[in-house]
Amino acid sequence: MAFIARRLAFYVVAVWAAVTINFLIPRIMPGNAIDAVLGRFQNLTPQVVKSLEVQFGFHPKGTIFSQYLQYWGDVLHFNLGVSTSQYPTHVSTIIGQTLPWTLALVGVATILSFAIGTLLGVVAAWRRGGWLDRALPALTLLQATPYFFLALLLIYLFAIQLKWLPFGQGYALGLTTGFNWPFISSAITHSILPALTIIATSIGGWMLQMRNVMLTTISEDYILVAQAKGLSARRVMLTYGARNAILPNIAGFALSLGFVVAGALVMEIVFSYPGVGFTLYNAVTSNDYPLMQGIFLVISIAVLSASLLADIAYAVADPRARTRSAF
Amino acid sequence: MTVGHLPTDTEATSVAAPTVRLGVSAWMLSLGAFRGRLPLKAQVGLVILALYILVAIIGPWVAPYDPNATTTQAVPEAPNLHHLLGTSATGGDVLSQILIGTRATVVLGLMTGVIATILSVLVGTAAGYLGGYADEGLSLVSNVFLVMPALPLLVVILGYLPHTGELPTAIVLSVLGWAWGARVIRAQTLSLRNRDFVLAAREVGERPWRIIAFELLPNQIGLIAASFVGTVLYAILTSVALAFLGITNFSDWNYGDILYWAQSGSAVELGAWWWYVFPGVAVAVLGMSLVLINFGLDELSNPRLRSSRSLRKLGRRNWRPADPTPVIRDYAEGSL
Numbered sequence: 001m002a003f004i005a006r007r008l009a010f011y012v013v014a015v016w017a018a019v020t021i022n023f024l025i026p027r028i029m030p031g032n033a034i035d036a037v038l039g040r041f042q043n044l045t046p047q048v049v050k051s052l053e054v055q056f057g058f059h060p061k062g063t064i065f066s067q068y069l070q071y072w073g074d075v076l077h078f079n080l081g082v083s084t085s086q087y088p089t090h091v092s093t094i095i096g097q098t099l100p101w102t103l104a105l106v107g108v109a110t111i112l113s114f115a116i117g118t119l120l121g122v123v124a125a126w127r128r129g130g131w132l133d134r135a136l137p138a139l140t141l142l143q144a145t146p147y148f149f150l151a152l153l154l155i156y157l158f159a160i161q162l163k164w165l166p167f168g169q170g171y172a173l174g175l176t177t178g179f180n181w182p183f184i185s186s187a188i189t190h191s192i193l194p195a196l197t198i199i200a201t202s203i204g205g206w207m208l209q210m211r212n213v214m215l216t217t218i219s220e221d222y223i224l225v226a227q228a229k230g231l232s233a234r235r236v237m238l239t240y241g242a243r244n245a246i247l248p249n250i251a252g253f254a255l256s257l258g259f260v261v262a263g264a265l266v267m268e269i270v271f272s273y274p275g276v277g278f279t280l281y282n283a284v285t286s287n288d289y290p291l292m293q294g295i296f297l298v299i300s301i302a303v304l305s306a307s308l309l310a311d312i313a314y315a316v317a318d319p320r321a322r323t324r325s326a327f
Numbered sequence: 328m329t330v331g332h333l334p335t336d337t338e339a340t341s342v343a344a345p346t347v348r349l350g351v352s353a354w355m356l357s358l359g360a361f362r363g364r365l366p367l368k369a370q371v372g373l374v375i376l377a378l379y380i381l382v383a384i385i386g387p388w389v390a391p392y393d394p395n396a397t398t399t400q401a402v403p404e405a406p407n408l409h410h411l412l413g414t415s416a417t418g419g420d421v422l423s424q425i426l427i428g429t430r431a432t433v434v435l436g437l438m439t440g441v442i443a444t445i446l447s448v449l450v451g452t453a454a455g456y457l458g459g460y461a462d463e464g465l466s467l468v469s470n471v472f473l474v475m476p477a478l479p480l481l482v483v484i485l486g487y488l489p490h491t492g493e494l495p496t497a498i499v500l501s502v503l504g505w506a507w508g509a510r511v512i513r514a515q516t517l518s519l520r521n522r523d524f525v526l527a528a529r530e531v532g533e534r535p536w537r538i539i540a541f542e543l544l545p546n547q548i549g550l551i552a553a554s555f556v557g558t559v560l561y562a563i564l565t566s567v568a569l570a571f572l573g574i575t576n577f578s579d580w581n582y583g584d585i586l587y588w589a590q591s592g593s594a595v596e597l598g599a600w601w602w603y604v605f606p607g608v609a610v611a612v613l614g615m616s617l618v619l620i621n622f623g624l625d626e627l628s629n630p631r632l633r634s635s636r637s638l639r640k641l642g643r644r645n646w647r648p649a650d651p652t653p654v655i656r657d658y659a660e661g662s663l
Contacts, residue, residue: 010470013471014475025484026487137368137619140618141614144614144615144617145607148568148571148590149610149611152590152604153607155595156595156598160595254474258475258476261478262479266478270595280482289483289487292483292486293483295479296480296483300476303474304474307474
């Protein structure tokens, strides 16, 4: 398990980098964040200004090193400060409310997109020159479209013109959140369009990569041997071809996750989906720096954990990886 | 090597002279590879990109209206003869906004592409050529940048920067976007560094920077070009997304700004499709041209990927990849 251990060490470094960047940015950036924040409050006495500054962490005590240790302590206790736009709610409370929405939506949609895209890529390579193969460039072109633009089009078509699906918010108003059927069904119908957006924009990439690797794989001799043995076409395609061609796709999954998540975050704004992306937008429009930083940290950790899972899947799928160096 | 075996002056020049010619001709060869036989996809992509660059240059002069112009009307106007692509809710002409916004979008994309590609070439070749601890360290750094979700980080950094112009944005985008190219270039450098011609150059006593510049780089010009195009695409999509989030310099139009105003002006609810469809299509077509160029570059370097309709339809029959090698009838019947 040297492979997993090395990857684990790498992710520890990555998390350390994310936390450290988050610690450094407010301290090295020019600009006066404090004025932007305090401008939200009217008629403050100097004492109140001072106490607010301390509460928002603008005048940290001690040397930079002791601040850094303090910061780590806060992060480990999920103490990410107080939101300035939704004062006095804690950043961790806000993220705790919104993160499940994003995790459920982006997680399910990304995995679906990966699975369907990979499978379609296998078929496109197998039936090279078939209609699926020829449709591939068109699908990859969707990658060049911003997620939120496609989201706008889908809303216009399915929600406004056809009125098939709802849009905006994560569930219909007036429902109690919890484990009851009206809420769950409403949440599912509200998530169809956002999920469709993620799948449509990211599926082309998985498909193209799978197809390209698969094309190289099926020209190998052992595929010919498998055919000559008289194995069924499906078996040759899946267990001989796809099984060996899928490795770069799994490796790519870990690497492109950050990009997919970024697109999904912006997409949430269009849908006013109650997830982290929409919260990030609100934080930006109201100059809520503690919230922005908290969101960056939480998203980084989520993406890094998912990448680690993808790496473990890679180690399971590729015996060579377990003995090879990790970088 | 003992002192006695050091080449004399005449020997040194006689050895060095061919390598100079070889080095220069390697560059010319690699550039020549792009002439004449560019795949159709890449040609289409290049033509579209050239059009965008043209608009970026002349856009502000040919724009029919002032993009910031406001009227007292409160509803967006559908496309008509006066406003070919309609207007925003405040009466701004969408066509003019797109024509003027092209410059900022294209300039930001190309600027980021250049800066990030220089970074990735430097890091990639250094890591691949030097090896050892330098490689481990540089690879670690680029992998960290690769897995870090760039957009939220950009939001945090650019949120703190006061009046964000194009250059600071391009620099921040480059600092977060070079890692992918560096990874690819490092892998290629690793595979090249032990080839015979590189070993020969090293035996001759070439300095490392010369080996990198004249032996290694010409052989990865395709990869570098592909990584440049990919970075430009990343920069354009990310900057549009950032502007859409409201992190932008509003005194300067770009595609994301138009979409931002459309979103905050609830264009979707109003049914004002022209307000967001045209700028969105402008982004999508620009992105499409870059994807097409990269497809073309891919096919150039990997012949297996070339579309092969002729190969598939041989003798009016569809051939599956694992079918037996088709035999052309004419040849078999002895027409030769």
